Structures are given as structure tokens and as C-alpha cells.
Amino acid sequence: MMFLKTIMATAVLLISVSVLAHTDIKSTFPANEQALTEAPTQLTLTFSGPVRLMKVLMNNSEAEALDIEFKPTAEASKSFNVSLPDLEMGQYLVSWVSMGKDGHKMKGDFSFTVVSEGAGHDN
Structure with missing residues (x-):
């Protein structure tokens, strides 16, 4: 019985550590759903820990892919x-x-809008 408890405790500990090891996105610029009066010249993606950025795609409102190189x-x-x-x-x-x-892939998306200066958006 003690052996079974030890195995279960070890499994719970390993699962907890692996869950904590995943790195989430912390912030983006532009922020999600932000309305900008000037078009940004770059995107900034900030994560809670070191990651390798594998893919970034950007589409306009007509779902056309933009060449962001x-x-x-x-x-x-x-x-x-x-x-x-x-x-x-x-x-x-x-x-x-x-x-x-840890080799775990994470993915997400965010959107933003470029509006005319007279639209009254101050985000």
C-alpha cells in the first residue's frame, strides 16, 4: 500500500511540474482588440518565459494573408x-x-484595428 501511495504522489508531483512548465503569452503589441489611430510598424509578442517563436501569420479583414517576412x-x-x-x-x-x-507547442491569436484619427478611439 505504501508503494502505491509513493507512486501516486510522484505522479501528481510530475503532472504539477509539467503544467507549471508551460509558458504562456504575457502581452502583445498591439494589444488584443486594440484600436490604433496610427498603423504599427511592428508586432511585439512577449511570453512569460523563453520560447522559440515558430510561426506568425497575419491576415487582413478580407482574410488575405499579408507578407510579414x-x-x-x-x-x-x-x-x-x-x-x-x-x-x-x-x-x-x-x-x-x-x-x-519542454517541446510543448502553444498557439494563439489576437486582433487589432487601424482606424482613422477622427474616429475617437484612444486605446
């Missing part, structure tokens, strides 16, 4: 900047995939 990273980092082409007014969706030190 992203190249996957070989080294892990907490923050990444991705240069953007000239953006027009409209809504944009950014999708990303990263890989943590």
Missing part, C-alpha cells in the same frame, strides 16, 4: 519583434505558434 527563431527568448509592411485602415488578425523548452 517572419522567420522562425532558433534561439529561445521572452520577447519578439516582427516587422510589418505599411498597413491601411482596417482590422487585422495575427496568429502565432511557439515552442517552450
Whole structure:
């Protein structure tokens, strides 16, 4: 019985450690659903720990892919900047995939809008 309790305690500890090891996205610029009066010249993705950024895709409101010339990273980092082409007014969706030190892939997306200066958005 003691052996079974030891195995169960070890399993719970290992599961807890692996859950804590995953690195989440901490912030983005532009922020999710942010309305900007000036088009950004780059994206910034910041994670809670070092990751390798594997993929970044960006689509406009017509679901057309934009050429952002992203190249996957070989080294892990907490923050990444991705240069953007000239953006027009409209809504944009950014999708990303990263890989943590443990080999776990994480993915997510965020959107932002470029609005005219007279639209009254101060985000």
C-alpha cells in the first residue's frame, strides 16, 4: 500500500511540474482588440518565459494573408519583434505558434484595428 501511495504522489508531483512548465503569452503589441489611430510598424509578442517563436501569420479583414517576412527563431527568448509592411485602415488578425523548452507547442491569436484619427478611439 505504501508503494502505491509513493507512486501516486510522484505522479501528481510530475503532472504539477509539467503544467507549471508551460509558458504562456504575457502581452502583445498591439494589444488584443486594440484600436490604433496610427498603423504599427511592428508586432511585439512577449511570453512569460523563453520560447522559440515558430510561426506568425497575419491576415487582413478580407482574410488575405499579408507578407510579414517572419522567420522562425532558433534561439529561445521572452520577447519578439516582427516587422510589418505599411498597413491601411482596417482590422487585422495575427496568429502565432511557439515552442517552450519542454517541446510543448502553444498557439494563439489576437486582433487589432487601424482606424482613422477622427474616429475617437484612444486605446
